[in-house]
Amino acid sequence: MGLKTKMHAEEGKQDLIITREFDLPVELVFKAHVDPELIVQWKTLPNTTAKILKFGGKKHGSYQMQSTDAQGKIVSSVSGVIHEFIPNQKMIRTFEVENAPIGVQLEIYDFERLTDNTSKLSMHVIYESGAIRDQLLKMPGASGYTMGMAHDRMQELMNKFK
Amino acid sequence: MEQKTKVNAEDGKQELMITREFDLPVEMLFKAHAEPELVEQWMSNPFATAKMLKFEGKKHGCYQGESTDANGNVVFRSNGMFHEFIPNRKITRTFEMENAPFGVQLEIYEFEKLTDNTSKLNMHVIFESVPLRDQLLQLPFAQGINMAHDRIQEILGKSK
Numbered sequence: 001m002g003l004k005t006k007m008h009a010e011e012g013k014q015d016l017i018i019t020r021e022f023d024l025p026v027e028l029v030f031k032a033h034v035d036p037e038l039i040v041q042w043k044t045l046p047n048t049t050a051k052i053l054k055f056g057g058k059k060h061g062s063y064q065m066q067s068t069d070a071q072g073k074i075v076s077s078v079s080g081v082i083h084e085f086i087p088n089q090k091m092i093r094t095f096e097v098e099n100a101p102i103g104v105q106l107e108i109y110d111f112e113r114l115t116d117n118t119s120k121l122s123m124h125v126i127y128e129s130g131a132i133r134d135q136l137l138k139m140p141g142a143s144g145y146t147m148g149m150a151h152d153r154m155q156e157l158m159n160k161f162k
Numbered sequence: 163m164e165q166k167t168k169v170n171a172e173d174g175k176q177e178l179m180i181t182r183e184f185d186l187p188v189e190m191l192f193k194a195h196a197e198p199e200l201v202e203q204w205m206s207n208p209f210a211t212a213k214m215l216k217f218e219g220k221k222h223g224c225y226q227g228e229s230t231d232a233n234g235n236v237v238f239r240s241n242g243m244f245h246e247f248i249p250n251r252k253i254t255r256t257f258e259m260e261n262a263p264f265g266v267q268l269e270i271y272e273f274e275k276l277t278d279n280t281s282k283l284n285m286h287v288i289f290e291s292v293p294l295r296d297q298l299l300q301l302p303f304a305q306g307i308n309m310a311h312d313r314i315q316e317i318l319g320k321s322k
Contacts, residue, residue, distance in 0.1 A: 012174075013176070014175075014176065014177070014288070015176070060224040060243055062222035062243075080245060081222055081224075081243035081244070081245050081256065082243075083242060083243055083256040083258065083266055084258075084266070092256070092266050094243070094245040094254070094256060094268065096245065096246075104245055104246070104254050104268065104270070105268075106256070106266065106267075106268040106288065106290075108266070108290065124290065126176070126268065126288055126290065128268075128270070128286065128288065
């Protein structure tokens with residue numbers, strides 16, 4: 001579990017490459033990333049509930065998401081703008097965790113069709129500095145494993161649409 | 163003449179640090195970046211006229227600009243979004259030159275007050291890769307941005 005997602009962080013750089021192959025048509029992988037009702041079901045931190053406050057799923061749209069714990073306390077709030085939005089192909093956005101000292105990230109998602117029923121997601125995440133990237137990688141929840149677990153949930157969630 | 167705008171490109175990095183000090187209050191320096199009519203003035207030069215087609219100067223707003231030559235041909239068009247927009251302090255935006263192989267850039271502008279009448283602009287420009295950054299540096303990029311900043315000083319300096 002969680003191991004199918006590969007994260008590559010080259011020494012001394014300020015970016016990350018994350019790749020994952022899914023047993024899903026590319027359309028479903030894209031849908032899982034842009035449909036707010038689906039996003040909240042897989043893109044959550046452990047023991048939290050995610051809520052999408054805003055999701056402009058289009059070029060030049062913006063988004064805002066919030067995670068709350070069991071007591072309803074906000075544990076994280078993230079937001080950004082969507083620079084590019086090409087259905088089933090590409091999404092480029094900014095990403096920021098509010099009130100966290102980790103700056104803004106530029107994220108490029110490439111959705112690639114492999115066969116009718118398989119596809120590949122490549123994420124290129126660029127940080128304001130190498131130091132911020134390295135600091136984030138040390139935090140619990142920022143590892144490739146955690147993202148892999150989320151991708152596992154996504155695979156399972158989207159299976160029913162196949 | 164030495165260029166007043168300093169472009170620092172560390173070897174092997176995918177970013178640029180650009181700094182410039184202005185004889186302008188920080189409010190005017192910010193205004194030059196936040197009002198489309200002013201952006202058009204300093205982005206224009208003897209060879210091209212800049213026009214902002216869209217400019218929502220606010221957090222999560224978007225912009226699009228184009229430059230045309232004397233014959234009305236579009237020389238280039240660019241667009242992006244404002245991720246952050248804090249008056250007199252900071253603008254974080256995406257930037258893309260349309261139909262050009264430079265990818266998307268993340269640009270962080272910091273506006274710093276030095277004295278009542280002087281200020282400093284710190285630009286941090288982050289590219290998708292080192293080769294994309296280096297390719298842009300092959301163009302007369304540093305001269306171009308220095309000229310544009312000279313025009314900011316000239317245009318806003320008059321209205322001080």
